Amino acid sequence: MKNQIAVITGGAQGIGLAVAQTLHAQHVDIVSWDIDESNTKAMAMLGDSATAIKCDITDLESVQAAYAETCERVGIPTIMVNSAGISGPNAPLDEYDIEAWHKVIDINLHGTFYVNQVCVKGMKSNGYGRITNVASIAGKEGNPNASAYSASKAAVIGLTKSLGKELAGLNIAVNCVTPAAARTRIFDQMSPEHIEYMLSKIPRGRFLEVEEAAKMIAWTVSPENSFTTGAVFDLSGGRATY
Template structure:
């Protein structure tokens, strides 16, 4: 008898997280979403204690998708504050680490798991006036590479996706000039759709990928060429 796989999707209340949850459910995965609002579980990824309690409550998780994140302020680097840096890094980087520390040990014990982290093309290119966001997503890329190597023989694969701009509620808060600039960098001359990203994530969460870990998967309409 085939056992239904389970997944936790953070940031699952809207945008790319919600699209990913829908796509995984279409594959027969039992998905639990976590977000501040609009999800199966209301929790903050920066709350390490809450995540550990949730891990005990929901039981084994085979797939972890870290889609929770914020863009942060649109302003020149020299105008940013230490408080702004701490907030974005705490959510985008430490939040990702917190969920991995809560759920990866169980995957490793069972000998199978898939972790997909959400970064951004900003983490590779560095978008102007988005220094905090860019730096936070570069950190997510690096921590994924490190974790992928650490877990390479465990049966747990850890990969990261780097989307260009996608049509999500998160980008409603991005300044129009910044949005226009980053869209202009896409050779396909359009922004991506959430379902396009979800399709890539579903692949990375499945048995269809078996010899890739610590890798960065671009989904950028041709923007990324390295």
């Protein structure tokens, strides 16, 4: 993994930060794109070879600027992990706030599209790349009272499969993971009832640890993952086995 350059969106906390820590320990140069003000401190704590760049993934120009700054300061990314996302409010579909719907779709789906589009061009020019998008078990099964989140994550799975097929003839792997819930700040956006519902659906009887997610993601973006592309790696604790 030496000499690899990884862009991680949402690297300031949660699964994104755990991925940054895991890859940094494998001597990967880390560049975290995040709108969160804690991004700079999080990367500073990693030490050398970790860079924080402010980026709003819902704004294509912001993503393009972050990519240009990454290339100038560190180099062309060989790895991209798109972890930025929000859950949105919990409400029945017929009562779902329209502005909240658009915000969830903008971040989780449009943001994923922008980041993939911008990063894949350099990978194609280099003839090598690894992309992993963080989807959700909700994208496979749908969670009640979470229509925007479930729909956005299902779309991320479809986008990943499509891009994976487009690039299958190149040494560029595009995969996604579908985690069950992990105790991150995304829980702050959910009702206690929804959190309890998610826990009740996990056969292992506990929430995912972000370190567990990071280890699987680290493999998907490594040179060892030389064949699998367009795939969905399950991290649901047995909730879904497909």
